Amino acid sequence: xxxxxxITIWDIAKKLNISIATVxxxxxxxxxxxxxxxxxxxxxxxxxxxxTNNFASNLRSKKSNTIGIIVPRLNSFFMSSVxxxxxxxxxxxxxxxxxxxxxxxxxxxxxxVVTMFNNRVEGLLASLTIETENIDHFNSFINKKIPLIFxxxxxxxxxxxxxxxxNKKAAFEITEHLINEGCKRIMHITTSLKCNVxxxxxxxxxxxxxxxxxxxxxxxxxxSDLTIEAGEQLATEILKTKKxxxxxxxxxxxxAAGCLLALKKAGIKIPGTIAFAGFxxxxxxxxIEPNLTTVNYSGFDMGVTxxxxxxxxxxxxxxxxxxxxxxxxxxxxxxxxxxxxxxxxK
Amino acid sequence: xxxxxxITIWDIAKKLNISIATVxxxxxxxxxxxxxxxxxxxxxxxxxxxxTNNFASNLRSKKSNTIGIIVPRLNSFFMSSVxxxxxxxxxxxxxxxxxxxxxxxxxxxxxxVVTMFNNRVEGLLASLTIETENIDHFNSFINKKIPLIFxxxxxxxxxxxxxxxxNKKAAFEITEHLINEGCKRIMHITTSLKCNVxxxxxxxxxxxxxxxxxxxxxxxxxxSDLTIEAGEQLATEILKTKKxxxxxxxxxxxxAAGCLLALKKAGIKIPGTIAFAGFxxxxxxxxIEPNLTTVNYSGFDMGVTxxxxxxxxxxxxxxxxxxxxxxxxxxxxxxxxxxxxxxxxK
DNA sequence: TTGTATGCGTTATCAA
DNA sequence: TTGATAACGCATACAA
Numbered sequence: 001x002x003x004x005x006x007i008t009i010w011d012i013a014k015k016l017n018i019s020i021a022t023v024x025x026x027x028x029x030x031x032x033x034x035x036x037x038x039x040x041x042x043x044x045x046x047x048x049x050x051x052t053n054n055f056a057s058n059l060r061s062k063k064s065n066t067i068g069i070i071v072p073r074l075n076s077f078f079m080s081s082v083x084x085x086x087x088x089x090x091x092x093x094x095x096x097x098x099x100x101x102x103x104x105x106x107x108x109x110x111x112x113v114v115t116m117f118n119n120r121v122e123g124l125l126a127s128l129t130i131e132t133e134n135i136d137h138f139n140s141f142i143n144k145k146i147p148l149i150f151x152x153x154x155x156x157x158x159x160x161x162x163x164x165x166x167n168k169k170a171a172f173e174i175t176e177h178l179i180n181e182g183c184k185r186i187m188h189i190t191t192s193l194k195c196n197v198x199x200x201x202x203x204x205x206x207x208x209x210x211x212x213x214x215x216x217x218x219x220x221x222x223x224s225d226l227t228i229e230a231g232e233q234l235a236t237e238i239l240k241t242k243k244x245x246x247x248x249x250x251x252x253x254x255x256a257a258g259c260l261l262a263l264k265k266a267g268i269k270i271p272g273t274i275a276f277a278g279f280x281x282x283x284x285x286x287x288i289e290p291n292l293t294t295v296n297y298s299g300f301d302m303g304v305t306x307x308x309x310x311x312x313x314x315x316x317x318x319x320x321x322x323x324x325x326x327x328x329x330x331x332x333x334x335x336x337x338x339x340x341x342x343x344x345x346k
Numbered sequence: 347x348x349x350x351x352x353i354t355i356w357d358i359a360k361k362l363n364i365s366i367a368t369v370x371x372x373x374x375x376x377x378x379x380x381x382x383x384x385x386x387x388x389x390x391x392x393x394x395x396x397x398t399n400n401f402a403s404n405l406r407s408k409k410s411n412t413i414g415i416i417v418p419r420l421n422s423f424f425m426s427s428v429x430x431x432x433x434x435x436x437x438x439x440x441x442x443x444x445x446x447x448x449x450x451x452x453x454x455x456x457x458x459v460v461t462m463f464n465n466r467v468e469g470l471l472a473s474l475t476i477e478t479e480n481i482d483h484f485n486s487f488i489n490k491k492i493p494l495i496f497x498x499x500x501x502x503x504x505x506x507x508x509x510x511x512x513n514k515k516a517a518f519e520i521t522e523h524l525i526n527e528g529c530k531r532i533m534h535i536t537t538s539l540k541c542n543v544x545x546x547x548x549x550x551x552x553x554x555x556x557x558x559x560x561x562x563x564x565x566x567x568x569x570s571d572l573t574i575e576a577g578e579q580l581a582t583e584i585l586k587t588k589k590x591x592x593x594x595x596x597x598x599x600x601x602a603a604g605c606l607l608a609l610k611k612a613g614i615k616i617p618g619t620i621a622f623a624g625f626x627x628x629x630x631x632x633x634i635e636p637n638l639t640t641v642n643y644s645g646f647d648m649g650v651t652x653x654x655x656x657x658x659x660x661x662x663x664x665x666x667x668x669x670x671x672x673x674x675x676x677x678x679x680x681x682x683x684x685x686x687x688x689x690x691x692k
Numbered sequence: 693t694t695g696t697a698t699g700c701g702t703t704a705t706c707a708a
Numbered sequence: 709t710t711g712a713t714a715a716c717g718c719a720t721a722c723a724a
Contacts, residue, residue, distance in 0.1 A: 054464065058702090084421045087446065228629065283574065366717090383693085
């Protein structure tokens with residue numbers, strides 16, 4: 001039955017001997033058109049195999065019905081969960097989703113923003129690269145007042161909403177937990193501190209040390225790219241040190257896992273000699289032995305919230321324009337890798 | 347400098363006192379327009395803050411410059427790698443990418459296809475849900491000869507290309523490996539056999555048994571949803587059995603990991619008493635102890651190949667229209683979890 | 693090499 | 709409640 005020619009509202013109108021205006025209205029479910037004609041129109045539309053031409057519609061109405069998302073990497077457990085959440089909302093709300101990854105490159109991020117702008121997305125979600133220090137390249141959106149929301153990796157700005165967790169608090173709690181377990185020399189593994197996520201966690205770490213009167217030691221802060229391999233690498237470094245740490249708090253689970261396993265293989269007792277904590281509650285953390293103490297926060301929820309908020313903005317919800325940031329819940333998950341104390345009771 | 351009004355080719359034409367036709371040509375880098383005027387046009391376009399209106403352009407040219415991808419789940423390591431690969435190619439080739447997830451639901455998948463069709467994607471990539479038994483719902487694409495490529499989870503069909511790995515062979519090899527390690531009672535954990543990926547693996551498993559004169563036992567094939575939890579669940583079941591298996595080949599790493607850990611916790615020696623193998627080379631497999639023997643195949647590569655092939659189709663590469671399927675490389679990765687033999691030598 | 697004129701399929705503004 | 713008609717911004721056949 002399928003034919004090569006595309007059916008338009010013109011064809012429907014002709015067949016039904018009515019005007020295209022009425023057809024257009026009926027297809028949009030405009031309450032103004034008579035119920036009976038509406039039904040007739042919709043039926044024949046279906047029967048003729050009509051599909052609306054979004055280009056024409058968008059051109060005329062100046063709306064794209066599309067939202068965009070730019071992420072540093074697509075293939076991490078956290079990010080793919082975020083995208084899954086965003087997609088589910090976008091889909092339910094009838095928005096298309098276009099995705100772009102910056103691959104942690106500022107240049108790429110800039111290009112992605114341009115692409116999104118040219119595609120006339122009605123709103124944009126973005127999680128920044130590790131090297132993004134300002135958001136001038138988002139000015140096209142800000143100037144045109146196109147809703148723009150940063151999530152997770154963000155930069156404070158006046159013109160929009162950020163969706164984050166309280167990284168400082170989470171890091172404080174996890175560090176304090178390590179201290180309470182008896183750690184006195186806690187190493188922190190992080191990456192570029194240009195990024196709020198990591199600088200906040202470092203701050204939380206420092207605050208916990210301060211509260212418990214432990215002197216902050218610069219050399220205990222290690223910078224890496226937070227991969228499993230980086231963790232392994234660091235482990236060999238640690239093994240060469242005279243004064244080994246008695247606790248390690250890594251800024252993600254992959255890196256913690258790599259480091260933990262390498263140290264364990266070298267005969268270090270975990271958590272006995274070195275207690276461990278990570279961040280993200282990656283599936284890895286429940287598989288590694290000992291199970292990894294970590295901070296849980298749901299990428300899916302963050303995606304859902306981000307998409308919902310963005311769409312509310314697009315639809316002109318004014319109560320939101322004053323919202324500067326939304327802080328999502330995160331929780332400390334204590335597992336075996338950090339239990340120095342309880343270990344002896346077992 | 348940004349203003350509320352959108353600049354069009356009209357504005358540029360007016361300013362430069364030339365026709366919109368020339369402007370349009372220049373912006374498309376048409377070789378027919380004089381170099382000098384072209385430069386002038388492009389410069390003032392930039393200066394005026396012009397951005398092309400894709401809707402008008404698409405409407406006129408009847409091309410969307412967009413490809414679509416439908417996946418069962420976004421948030422698995424494998425799938426997010428695929429998407430990462432697809433995105434990188436789409437981006438480089440100047441195509442937009444719109445993404446939809448079916449959440450393993452056939453109903454959702456059908457809706458996603460309709461959405462993609464209505465959005466007039468120029469080509470579609472899809473990995474089917476576990477319950478998809480035929481591809482009638484893709485007929486809109488097939489009838490209109492819009493390039494359609496299935497990857498990983500596919501159904502054989504005459505009108506298009508499938509991109510897969512040789513699941514049968516991979517499963518055969520991994521099963522044979524277990525047999526060579528001395529397993530005589532190998533359990534296979536799988537899920538819906540409607541899906542090529544899983545039925546092929548089961549076949550490979552059977553063939554290996556057959557080759558080595560091991561009788562196939564129906565009760566050793568377990569169906570589950572292949573999550574970590576399902577693996578744990580199965581472990582408790584196995585522990586209650588009188589005749590435990592001496593090897594387990596699970597159709598993905600998560601499930602293998604859940605099962606392995608639960609059995610290990612119950613005091614079963616891995617691989618001594620039960621050898622283990624998974625599938626996918628998920629990061630989990632390198633973290634679990636013992637490290638998991640598995641099959642590696644790159645989601646990123648599959649994404650890249652799928653996108654490249656699709657775009658070639660779109661561009662009318664005829665050499666491809668005869669290509670029925672592309673089989674990507676996969677490799678057996680042997681790790682500690684399956685080494686029953688070598689274990690004793692250590 | 694450039695310009696004129698037309699149409700792509702909608703939506704929106706009138707008027708009926 | 710419906711209809712006639714003018715945009716929306718661009719690409720292209722044709723003419724110059």
